[in-house]
Amino acid sequence: MTTFEIMKKTHFVVVTIFFLIYLIKTILLLANKKENLLSFSKKIKVLEMIVSFLFLGTGIYLMFDSQITPMLIIKISIVFLSIPLAIVGFKKGNKGLAALSFLLILAAFALGEMNKNKKAVISDKATNADGSINAREIYTSNCVACHGDDGKRGLAGASDLTATQLSNDSIASIVINGRNTMTKISGITPEQASAVAQYVNENIKGK
Ligand code: HEC
Incomplete structure (x- = not known):
C-alpha cells in the first residue's frame, strides 16, 4: 500500500467516526436532551479532538496529492463552512444552525463517496x-x-x-x-x- 492509499483509508475511517459523533450530537440537540448532550460531549471530548485532528491532517495531505477538481473544491468549501456553523450552533444550542451544519457535512460526505466511485x-x-x-x-x-x-x-x-x-x-x-x-x-x-x-x-x- 502506498502512503497515499493509507492516508485515504485513514481519512475515510476518521471521517466516518467524526460523522457518527456529529450525528449523535445533532440528534441529542434536536431532541432537547441537553443533559445527555453535555455528558456525551464530555465523554467523547478526547476522541473527538483526535478524530478532528486526523480528519484535517489526512484531508490536507490528500488535497495536496490529488488533482484539484471543482467537486473537490466544493466539498472542501462545504466542510469549512460547516465548522463555524457547528461551533456556534452547539454553543448557543441553536437547533437550526446545528441541523444546517449537519446537512452540510452530510452533503460533503456524499460528494466524497460519489467522487470515489468515479475515480476507479x-x-x-x-x-x-x-x-x-x-x-x-x-x-x-x-x-x-x-x-x-x-x-x-x-x-x-x-x-x-x-x-x-x-x-x-x-x-x-x-x-x-x-x-x-x-x-x-x-x-x-x-x-x-x-x-x-x-x-x-x-x-x-x-x-
Ligand atoms: C493533466 C495533464 C496531463 C496528463 C493527464 C498526463 N500528462 Fe504527461 N505531461 C503533462 C505535462 C504538462 C508534461 C510536461 C511536464 C514537464 O514540464 O516536466 C508532461 C510530460 C510527460 C512526459 C515527458 C515526455 C518527455 O519526453 O519529456 C511523458 C513521457 C508523459 N507526460 C506521459 C504521460 C502518460 C503516459 C500519461 C498517462 C498515464 C500522462 N502523461 C498524463 C501533462 C499531462
Whole structure:
C-alpha cells in the first residue's frame, strides 16, 4: 500500500467516526436532551479532538496529492463552512444552525463517496478479461486529455510524446510520480505504468 492509499483509508475511517459523533450530537440537540448532550460531549471530548485532528491532517495531505477538481473544491468549501456553523450552533444550542451544519457535512460526505466511485478508471477497464494489462485503455482514460490520442495535443504544456527520448522506466516514473505541471496518475500500479510507458514508446513515439 502506498502512503497515499493509507492516508485515504485513514481519512475515510476518521471521517466516518467524526460523522457518527456529529450525528449523535445533532440528534441529542434536536431532541432537547441537553443533559445527555453535555455528558456525551464530555465523554467523547478526547476522541473527538483526535478524530478532528486526523480528519484535517489526512484531508490536507490528500488535497495536496490529488488533482484539484471543482467537486473537490466544493466539498472542501462545504466542510469549512460547516465548522463555524457547528461551533456556534452547539454553543448557543441553536437547533437550526446545528441541523444546517449537519446537512452540510452530510452533503460533503456524499460528494466524497460519489467522487470515489468515479475515480476507479484505472482499476476496472485497465485489466483485460484474461488478467493482462490493457495499456491502450490506460492511455485513453488517463493521458489523452492532455497529450491527445496521437501524443501531440500539448494541453497546458504537455510534452509532445511523438518526440520523447525517454526510456520505458523514465516514462513509468513520470506517470507514477508526476513531473512539474504533470500531476501523477494516482492509483496506477508500477506494472500498469510500465505497460503504458511501453505503449507510448511503441505506438506514439516517432509516429
Ligand atoms: C493533466 C495533464 C496531463 C496528463 C493527464 C498526463 N500528462 Fe504527461 N505531461 C503533462 C505535462 C504538462 C508534461 C510536461 C511536464 C514537464 O514540464 O516536466 C508532461 C510530460 C510527460 C512526459 C515527458 C515526455 C518527455 O519526453 O519529456 C511523458 C513521457 C508523459 N507526460 C506521459 C504521460 C502518460 C503516459 C500519461 C498517462 C498515464 C500522462 N502523461 C498524463 C501533462 C499531462
